Amino acid sequence: MSDSAAARLQQLFEGHRLTPTQRRIAHSMVRRAVDVPFLSSVELAELAGVSQPSVTRFAVALGFDGYPALRRHLREVTPTESGGGSEKDAYNEYQQAVQGEIENLRHLSELLADPAPIERAGRLLAASRPLLVLGLRAASSQARGFTYFAAKVHPDVRLLDEGGTMLADRIDAARRAGASTLLCFALPRHPKEVVEALEYARSAGLTVVTVADSAFAPVAGHSDLLIPAAVGTGLAFDTACAPMLLGRVLLEAMCDDLPDAQARLEAFDAQAAARGLFIE
Structure with a gap:
């Protein structure tokens, strides 16, 4: 592109x-x-x-x-x-879906040529204690994946992957505990609850960093920093390779601003070896 x-x-x-x-x-x-x-x-x-x-x-x-x-x-x-004529005409529908994701990743690579937004996001995520990570419905897997790895290096990460009336309560509790930033993964179709949660989080004083499928996503007006990563639409259900990779890039940027990140990883590896958690 x-x-x-x-x-x-x-x-x-x-x-x-x-x-x-x-x-x-x-x-x-x-x-x-x-x-x-x-x-x-x-x-x-x-x-x-x-x-x-x-x-x-x-x-x-x-x-x-x-x-x-x-x-x-x-x-x-x-x-x-x-x-x-385009090369895509030579691909079957499954290959076209893969090619579409390759194009999404290429576009993400172009976006990352300017690292400033990622670096800013990394600083915000690292400084928030606790750090809230929101992802509902289609975006819940992205939020869970980020939280799983972030918990290895960040002292307090709290996952918000269920909606309902308790969502605002959990935002309030995190804010009282010192949270300053909420990371949101927002993918189509965009639940109304996500927009409402971001609006509430900002009214409570939280800075909202959002990974969304587009700069035109409904969450854009409720985010302080939005970084887009397109989803694939070539199959019956959207694919989200670029948002997943962007989440890992944000993890890397966050680690860069956590001085004890490497020590925490080494401690986890030592504990995992002692407990025999993984089959090598």
Whole structure:
């Protein structure tokens, strides 16, 4: 993907209040920024997994008369570095899903060329005692995975992977105990409870760091620092290789700001060996 083409699309979408369906279209266009000026409305609809009328309404929401006008605009501002046939046509549907994730990881690599947001996030996560990690429904596995490894180096990590009325109580308890930061994993479909929890956390004085599938995710307005990592949409259920890897990158950045992280890891390894936890 051309990073400059993706950036131009991001600018085009900024300042518009988009519906969840429209955010999905925008996300798909960013992922295929170079190809999208050459796609028909039907092809874009198939790419985003929405209806063709949804694509038309999306173009109108951006201020164009319809999708043809939006496509003409994109052709005028996008260099012709792509064109017709694509290698993807040679892949079956399962390979296309893998190729889509490779593209997501490539985009994440481009994003990480500027390490400043990751380094800032690492400092925030390391300094929070306790550290809250939120992930509901589809994002719960990402939150659990992060928490499992973070607990090996961070003295107090608290997982929030269940919604309900107790969620605010647990945020309050962590805040009283000294928590300063909440890390949120937010993936589609975005539960209403996540948005409400982030709004509540910020009102309680917590800084919110979010890993989301897109900069246009519903949680964006409730995050102090959002780092996007796209999900794959080529299969019946979304795949989340890039968000998982971004979570590990954040772990690394957090470890860099925890002076006793290495000592804690060595202590865990010694204890694990003494208890015979793993089969080597």
